[in-house]
């Protein structure tokens with residue numbers, strides 16, 4: 309067993325079959341795994357003759373089995389609070405969509421991985437291959453973890469509000485112009501709230517307005533029992549908001565000044581630059597920004613067992629992390645090396 313990266317090394321590229329290479333790696337030695345394996349029956353890499361090449365299996369069941377073997381070994385190498393991001397595309401066989409990403413995801417869940425997000429990578433372009441169905445324009449990017457407690461730096465990926473609240477000596481107005489006057493009127497005129505609930509609701513309204521003045525909150529919405537249409541289930545057993553409304557007579561949704569987390573549909577155009585000299589399905593570095601910032605600590609190690617043209621390690625280096633890449637193809641290892649020399653020159 310050996311460390312995938314010496315203390316002083318920024319990156320390491322290893323040529324070989326990833327399952328065999330992973331088996332030699334020390335347990336708990338990388339912080340994050342991000343990868344896009346070969347899709348089943350889709351691409352031809354230059355390892356065609358190699359029995360270890362993944363993607364050429366006769367059946368998709370064999371393909372899923374091979375991937376699971378690799379990712380189980382990768383799990384051992386990943387630290388306890390680490391994350392694993394998996395990008396996979398789908399395939400049609402005899403007109404039927406296989407649902408391959410989900411077949412692999414479900415098998416991973418059966419093997420103990422916890423699925424935290426199914427990010428839809430909306431590629432914006434999409435090709436027209438036939439006339440009796442819609443164009444394909446997205447792929448899945450699954451986020452798995454090893455344990456319920458895992459490293460997640462949410463602050464590093466917050467989307468900052470573009471508009472700021474207006475705060476004057478006379479009035480305070482949230483970034484979308486909410487001053488609280490209408491809410492106060494609804495509370496005072498409510499026939500549903502008890503006197504005590506009205507006092508509590510006005511106190512909560514004053515509190516959130518003062519949070520806006522102090523810059524902690526950027527915007528808010530208030531729902532008052534019986535006064536507006538509620539956008540959630542009104543079953544208090546299903547919805548926390550319905551329960552709060554039933555118990556207290558109101559609830560307040562705050563939009564924090566620090567910003568909000570991105571949602572799970574990412575619009576990122578596919579990569580062209582590194583595609584020209586290879587058959588490899590390259591993903592763009594922009595797709596890896598959130599996974600690296602949120603789930604790999606600064607200076608930590610990102611591993612890609614199917615490194616292809618070096619994208620994962622290049623993105624990791626640019627964001628102040630270190631990287632390890634494995635690929636079966638000597639040609640792709642050479643391409644990755646050339647790319648990483650350029651990345652380091654720019655860093």
Ligand SMILES: C[S@@+](CC[C@H](N)C(=O)[O-])C[C@H]1O[C@@H](n2cnc3c(N)ncnc32)[C@H](O)[C@@H]1O
Nearest residue numbers: 325326360361362590591614616617619635636
């Ligand atoms: C979809 S490409 C990865 C592309 C990469 N994300 C990028 O941006 O360049 C998949 C890669 O897996 C490699 N590969 C296939 N079987 C492998 C195996 N058993 N071990 C390691 N690499 C393998 C192929 O050579 C290919 O470079």
